[in-house]
Amino acid sequence: MMTNKASNNPARGPADHEVRDQIVAAATAHFRLYGYEKTTVSDLAKAIGFSKAYIYKFFESKQAIGELICTNCLHEIETDIRAAVDAAAPPEKLRRLFKAVVESSLRLFFEDRRLYDIAASAATEGWGAVRVYEQRIELIVQEVLRLGRDGEDFERKTPLDEALAAICLVLRPYLNPLLLQHSLDTTEHAPGQLSNLVLRSLSP
DSSP: OOOSSOOSSOBOSOTTOHHHHHHHHHHHHHHHHHOTTTOOHHHHHHHHTOOHHHHTTTBSSHHHHHHHHHHHHHHHHHHHHHHHHTTSOHHHHHHHHHHHHHHHHHHHHHHSHHHHHHHHHHHHHTOHHHHHHHHHHHHHHHHHHHHHHHTTSSOSSSOHHHHHHHHHHHHHHHHSHHHHTTOGGGTTTHHHHHHHHHHHHHOO
């Protein structure tokens, strides 16, 4: 039975099993064409040529398949963010982080909208993939803050956890897949405006 909460072990069978990869590939293609909500496990079984029972040997539900696809999509955004902040001084890292969050999320939103809808559903239903993604981005922000404080680019009076929480709240409309679709009219200027405001607040 499908639940809104992510399972502790949604994927079954060996993690590197080629059939499991085949199911994920077929599901990704099917979701791109028809959307996550309109696709059933029966649809996937027909597309791959397997029985539903065989698919359930690898995944406990459609949500488990969707969660893995969602994880892959969000991992691409995280990879873009990490690449953007590398090899820059902390203030520039923060500017690049804001820009990469918005640009990478928008790319997924516009270029692969049906897959983006999976991420939006995941945010709505509180899937583990979205929570893990937000936690990992929070770690990147924390790394930038620590480097900035160590190099005396940022002030140290504000408790680190308080500054971190505030920055993540500023990022949230562009970081959360569900909220981004309601913030599209601000994405052109938001990265520069928000990062400059945050940097002024962090000035020593």
